[in-house]
Amino acid sequence: MLKHSLLLILTVFLFLPLQSWAQIQIGGDDVKIDFANPQEYEIGGLTVSGIQHLDANALKAISGLRVGDRINVPGDEISDAINQLWKQGILSDIKIVATNIQGNLIFLDLQLTERPRLTKFSFKGVSKTEADNLRDNISLVTGKIITDNLKQVTKAKIVDFFIEKGYLNAEVSIEEKDDEKMVNGKWFVITVDKKNKIKINDIIVHGNTEFEEKKLLKSMKGTKEKKFYRLFSTSKFLESEYTVDKKSLITKYNTLGFRDAHIVKDSIYAFDDKTINIEITVDEGDKYYFRNITWVGNTKYSSDQLSTILNIKRGEVYNESRLESALYMNPTGRDVTSLYMDDGYLFFQITPVEILVEGDSIDIEMRLLEGKQAxxxxxxxxxxxxxxxxxxxxxxxxxxxxxxxxxxxxxxxxxxxxxxxxxxxxxxxxxxxxxxxxxxxxxxxVEERPSDQVELSGGYGANQLVGTLGLTFSNFSTRKMFTEGGSAWNPLPSGDGQLLSLRAQSNGRFFTSYNLSFTEPWLGGKKPHSFTFSTYRSRQNQNGREKDDPLLSEIVIFGSSVGIGFRLKKPDDFFSVYGQIGYQLYKLQNFNNTFLFSDGTANNLSLTGTLQRNSIDAPLYPTRGSQFSMSFQTTLPWSQWFDGKTDYAELEPEDRYKWIEYHKWKFNSKWFMNLSSPKAERKFVLSARAEFGFLGLFNQDIGQSPFERFYVGGDGLSGFSLDGREIIALRGYENQSLTPTNSNGSRIGGTVYNKYTLELRYPFSTNPTATIYGLTFLEGGNSWLDFNDYTPFNIKRSAGFGVRIFLPMFGLLGLDYGYGYDDILNNANANKGQVHFSIGQSF
CATH class of the missing domain: 3.10.20.310 (membrane protein fhac)
Structure with missing residues (x-):
């Protein structure tokens, strides 16, 4: 047995020329090994040294060497083991060393050096926001083994990141630095030279004879030339957008009958150090037309019925997109496939086949496989x-x-x-x-989303600043309130789709208001009959005195209502009807503001009926559909039914309005139209609205009710109101500036109003956790004191732009800038540009 370690660096064997002898050191003696005659050994032991983080057993397994294996030294087994370890990309140095030889037993040690690991990384040449976005994009994590591939992939991702932002010439370098706090640890200093943002100077199209270049370039939505008038579209070059836009250009040709159109070649070259030019050469081909369209395999519907749905006539320009839309899944539902699938034919298939192309005409045979109803x-x-x-x-x-x-x-x-x-x-x-x-x-x-909302706002009304705190629970459950053990209170019982709203307003001792409302959308759980209850109490102290002070000036209002709604089946089930009975009690003491009397009480008992139709496709950002509502609210004609003798013209106001009487009519309509392709992720939407309201009377001696009137103009935020007034927003003008006034210049509200709105909307984000869309608008409206003065188109006009943000916890928040085009009598600044903030409304 050898008493000293035998150091045999087997990796050297792979690179030495074939020679008869090599020297190895055993203690102080020289031993000659015959490389021309490899010897066979049995592996008697296998160890791993030099590693810190890797698993020794895993490395042994990767090498393919096992104790008991018989190998040749030198031989392929050793070189294969080195290759297997090296391919893992986790080691920077590999040696397989013989530590001892006993007869035909050889003891090997895998002497390995791990690649350094990443401990941290930082950026140079980018902003903090860009650095944060890059961290999410490149997916570098501490502890990762540093390899050449890691660095190349990181560079590529960073370059791609900036190319998508228009920096086509961005360069990235990565410097490795030793981390003194960790053995074999390194950190990256990533330096980015973004250079100039590259924009498109000019796009030239060659080969177009049928269409002007300008018309073709309109189809390229994401690739635009740099022009001074393009305020809302970018001219930066994005490879991904350019690829899509080339297809869009050809699609434009296809929709106009040029089904063989294609791009022959295109080139991109620098115009200067900040811009590029793009040249595209097209081959338009011939223009084609539909000729004969026949149907095969149809038994459920006749060929004439199917041709009516298809709605493509002989001689029309060949348009493959239109053909597909008429056959498959048209968003409007008017297509052949929908016709069958709406009648149970789930397995229905239709294949259009071009059976003849003759000259500029194409014959198509529609081959149907109806299948069975499912x-x-x-x-x-x-x-x-x-x-x-x-x-x-x-x-x-x-x-x-x-x-x-x-x-x-x-x-x-x-x-x-x-x-x-x-x-x-x-x-x-x-x-x-x-x-x-x-x-x-x-x-x-489905995927649940946060639906409860918190309202925190401040408003200004009656020369006072008013704070509001509101809580809306959109998925409440009264059924689970009394669950045994209270397990449903997490934090509130939920899950039954009921609506519970709590709201409080106050500015301290001068004003307080409390509101509660509850809605059960399916009363009884069997049919869509909704039940709603609401109640509120408000108090305004005008001079801040205590309750027992005879000089106290205050008004206390109590109100409550109960309503029930029904979903109708005719004319269609988008219709619903809602009825409500409501009561308000007004109690005044030395209150000489707003009302026609300062002491006394007024009662408002009314019935309301509403007919509405709602077919919009989404509540937050509708892209199609409409909403209509007509409502009629009335009190009883108390003065005529229960007291036909009193001369109300001679009564004091507190007696004249003890029981308020009026009838109120309102109409509201909204239309939404998608202006973009059905396949577009973000859709331009045109919204058109019209509103009308009228407040009538029963008794000429009593006159128009001072309650329930219309106050038009501004942002529509009420702050607080005391007389049941309706605040009608109209952007571009000061709050309530379009409201009739009395001889003293005080606004007393209109008895009739109308309003028209046209909006163009575009969504920046349709994510339900933060829905954001921008808009531009044209708006007009007015209010009148007397219906005899009403002129539908004598309106005050405005225009502007704005943004809406929906946050689940706060609801819909809006910010608009509007400019009024028409002067307001005795208020020169009412229309000179207004900024409006809104909560929970879309104007």
């Missing part, structure tokens, strides 16, 4: 972690046993979105057909 088997819901199953299931239109209907699925998704409890972007439907028995299982996928 019925719904099981309906399930997944993803609702908070909302009860019954809340979702009662909105689902696809019921077991019914014929499958695509329209019912789309309507179900719309109804679930209207609940405002789920993320509309994450909603999904997974139909699982069962062709054997002609049924289909439908699984609806």
């Amino acid at each position: 019925r719904v088997n099981k309906v399930t819901v997944v993803g609702n972690t908070k909302t009860s199953d019954k809340v979702i299931m009662r909105e689902i239109r696809t019921q077991p046993g019914q014929l499958f209907s695509r329209a019912d699925i789309i309507r179900t998704q719309r109804e679930l979105a209207q609940l405002n409890l789920f993320n509309p972007e994450a909603m999904g439907v997974n139909p699982t057909p069962n062709p054997q028995d002609g049924t289909v299982d439908i699984e609806y996928v």
Whole structure:
């Protein structure tokens, strides 16, 4: 047995020329090994040295060497082991050393040096925001083994990051520095030289004879030339956008009959150090037209019926996009596939085949496979972690046993979105057909989102600053309030889709107001009959005196209402009707502001009926659909029914208005139209609105009610109001500046108003946790004291722009700038540009 270590560096063997002898040192003696005659050894032991973080057993396994294996020294087994270890990319140096030889037993040690590990990294040449975004983008983590590949991938990701921002010539370097606090640790200093942001100077199109270059370039939405008038579109060059836009350019040709159009070549070259030019050469090809369209395989519907749905006439320009839209899944539902699928034909298939191209004409044969009608088997819901199953299931239109209907699925998704409890972007439907028995299982996928809201705001009314705190619970559950053990209070019982709202306003001792409202959308749980109860109490102390002070000046208002709503089936089930009875009591003591009398009481008992239709596709950012509502609110004609003798013209105001009487009519309509492609992720939407309100009287001797009038102009925030007035927002003008005044110049409210609004909206984010969209608007409206003076188009006009942000905890927040085009009598500054802040409304 050898008493000293035998050091045999086997890796050297791989690189030495074949020679008869090599020298190895054993103690002080020289031993000659015959490399021309490899010897076979059995591995008697295998150890690993030099590692700090890696697993020794794993490294042994990777090497492929095992104790008991027989190997040749020198031989392929050693070189194979080195190669296997090196391929892992985690080692910077590898030696396989013989520590001892006993007869035919050889003892090996894997002497390894780990690659350094990353301990931290920093950036130079970028802003803090860019550095934060880069950290998320490059996915560097401490403890990662540093390899050449790691550095190259990191550089590439950083370069791509800045290319997407228009810095096409960005350069990145990575410097490694030793970390004194960690053995074999290094940190990166990543230096970025962004250079100039590259924009597009000019886009030149060659080969276009049918269309002007300007018309073609409009189809390239993300690749635009640098022009001074482009305020809202970028001219930076993005490779990803350019690739999409080249396809869009060809699609533009295809929609106009040039189905063979293609890009022959394109080139990008520097114009100067800040801009580039793009040249695109197209081959337009010939223009084609539809000729004969025939139907094969249809038994359910006649060829004439299908041709009517298709709505493509002989001689029309060939347009593949239009053809596909008429055959498959048109968003409006007017297509051939929807016609079949809405009648249960889940397995329906249609294939358009060009059977003849002759000259500039194309004949198409529509080949149908109708299949059998499918019925719904099981309906399930997944993803609702908070909302009860019954809340979702009662909105689902696809019921077991019914014929499958695509329209019912789309309507179900719309109804679930209207609940405002789920993320509309994450909603999904997974139909699982069962062709054997002609049924289909439908699984609806939802994702809960925060729906409760907190309102924290300040307003100004009656020459006082008023603070507001409001809490709205959109998914409340009274059923779970009394759950045994209180397990449902986390922090509040929820999941049944009920609405509970609590609101308080105050400015200290001078004004307080408390509101509570509750809505059960499905009273009894069987039908969509809603029940609503609300109550409030407010008190304004005008001079700050105590309650028992005879000079106290105050008004106390108590109000309560109960309403019930029904969803109708005719004319369609987008209609609903709502009825409400409400009561307000006004108690005044030495209160000489706003009202026509300072002492006494007034009672307002009214009935309200509302007919409305709502078909919008989403509550936060509607892209299509409409909302209409007509309401009629009335008191009883107390003076005529119960007292036909009193001369009300001679009564004092406190007696004349002891029981308030009026009738009030309102109409409100909204339309939403998508202006973008159905496939676009972010859609331009045009919104048009019209409003009208009228307040009538029963008794000419009493005159118009001083309550329930319309106050028009400004941001629509009420601060607080004491007389049931309606605050109508109209941007571009001061608050209530379009409201009629009396001879003293005090605003007394209008008895009739109308308003028109046109908005163009664009979403910056449709994420339900932060929905953000910008808008521009044209608006006009006015109010009148007497209906005889009402002129529908004698309006005060304005225009402007704004932004809306929806945060789940705070609701809809808005900021607008509007400029009024028309002067206001006796108020020269009312229309000179106004900034408006809004909460919980969209104007």
